[in-house]
Amino acid sequence: MPRIASVPHTDDSLAQPENRDGAWRVFLVFLRLGLTSFGGPIAHLGYFRTEFVQRRRWLDDRAYSDLVALCQFLPGPASSQVGMALGLRRAGWPGLLAAWAGFTFPSAIVLVLFGYGMAEYRSMADAGWIHGLKVVAVAVVAQAVWGMAKSLCPDRLRAALAILAxxxxxxxxxxxxxxxxxxxxxxxxxxxxRLPPAEAVRTSAYPLSRGFGLLALALFALPLLVLPIWAAASGSSVIALLEGIYRSGALVFGGGHVVLPLLQATVVPQGMVDNADFLAGYGAAQAIPGPLFTFAAYLGTVAQWPLQGWPGGLAALVTVFLPALLVLAAALPFWERLRQRADIQTTMAGINAGVVGILLAALYDPVWTGAIRGPADFGLALAAFGLLVFGRWPPVLVVALAAVSGWAIAA
Incomplete structure (x- = not known):
């Protein structure tokens, strides 16, 4: 298909990172966001705009909107990728790593500690408040399906693609x-x-060459090709789990919640993580700030594999975020040309509709089948859904209420 005409504009002042604050300052700024950013990726992007556009003026609104558009277009956790790009823009590669660590580590540490609790005290898995966390996961995933369907499936064709998926x-x-x-x-x-033509937008240059972008793309694709073969040939549970986690991180389109079915298919059928423990950890992940991808740190901690404990949590955390970093580095030098292609836009629109369908299937199995045991559980899930969608309650309060309600129902 013909490429849609564009009028790119490059802000040459952004070609080199700004090192006025340094990586340590970037880390501290993102650490505060990692400790306080509740509400999921859309809320994270709002926090970022307030902090970096309005308060600190690291970039203007148009440049920030362009960056958000890119990260929404790519596979991976959009809010984390925006943070990585802002760190890269401010302090080069050290700034990128500092931004990721500051925003990610608070929630990852909490989930690793929760994983230790689940592994150490097996009776905890049957506690009423843990079952409440499983039930609230139904409401959270249903909210994600509801919101994503409205934005990503606005016509009959895309709704049909979601149902087919x-x-x-x-x-x-x-x-x-x-x-x-x-x-x-x-x-x-x-x-x-058939989509309307995209508007020509101004884009910003980042300190990455096209050659480096191609190298990052090759490094992104290489594990997808090599790790499955390595896992099959070696029979190693370590390689098999890392392969599944990397693939999950590489194939997430449409939001962090989509990582749920991908990770579930990696760890539960193979017996590495019990489905009840999986859902309990997913429910707990809703109650803490930061990116949902840190759920992988919990899975690495509780999984039955040689790296069990915090080494496994760290390995899983790095593995699930690595493809997001590589695909971001691959896309930044080519973003203007890439996003103006009509065939790329329609392909991505179809994929986004497909991930709504995948999340819809996950809402039934494993989320619903693993959590809803009777009318009381259904009523709790329905109430939590209403509070999230119509009451607009903060997720942390809904999760806390569900945990207390689960305890009360069990009692």
Whole structure:
């Protein structure tokens, strides 16, 4: 298809990182955000705009909007990728790593400690308040499906692609089935979708060359090709789990909640993590600030593999975020040209509709089937959904209420 005309504008003043504060200052700024940013990726982007556009004036509104558009377009956790790019822009590669660490470590540490509690005190898994965390996961995922469907499936064709992806995922409840569903949705979107032309926008240069972008793209793709072969040939549980976590991080489109079915297909069917423990950790992840991808740190901590404990949590955390970093570095030098292609836009629109379907399938299995045991559980999940969607309560309060309610129901 012909490429849509564009009028790129490059702000040369952004070609080199600004080192006025240094990586340590970047770390402290993002650490405060990592300790206080509740509410999920959309809320995170709002916090970032307040902090870096309005308060600190690290960039203007247009440059920030361009950056958000790029990270929404890429696979991976959008808010974390925006943070990485801001750190890169401010203090180069040390700033990127500092921004990621500051924003990520608070929630990762809490989830690793929660994982130690689940592993050390097995009776905790049957506690009423833990079951409340599993039930609130139903409401949280339902809220994600509700919101994503309204924005990513605005017409009949994309709604049909979402339903097709959900049926495919339910018929093939494996990682391969999820990849197949996304690939089919992207292909059908490219063939049938017609979107309005994108507006030409101003973009900002980052301290990355196109050659480095191509290298980052190769490094992004290499584990997707090599790790499955290595895991099959060696029979190593370590390589198998890291392969599944990397693949999950590389294939997440549409928001952090989509990582749930991908990680579940990696760890639960193989017996590395019990489904009840999986849902309890996912519910706990809703109650803390920071990116949802830190859920991988909990899984690495409780999984039955040689790296169990905090070494496993750290390995899983780095592995799930690595593809997000690499694909961001690969895209930044080519962003203007990439986002103006009509075929890329329709493919991505199809994939985004597909991930709504995958999350819809996950809402049923494992979330609903693992949490809802009777009318009381359904009533609690429905109340939590209403408070989140219509009452607009902060997720941390809804999670706390669900935990207390689960304890009361059990008592």
């Amino acid at each position: 959900a049926l495919t995922t339910l018929a093939l409840p494996t990682a391969a089935g999820q990849v197949t569903a996304m690939a089919a949705a992207g292909l059908l979107g490219r063939m049938w979708l």
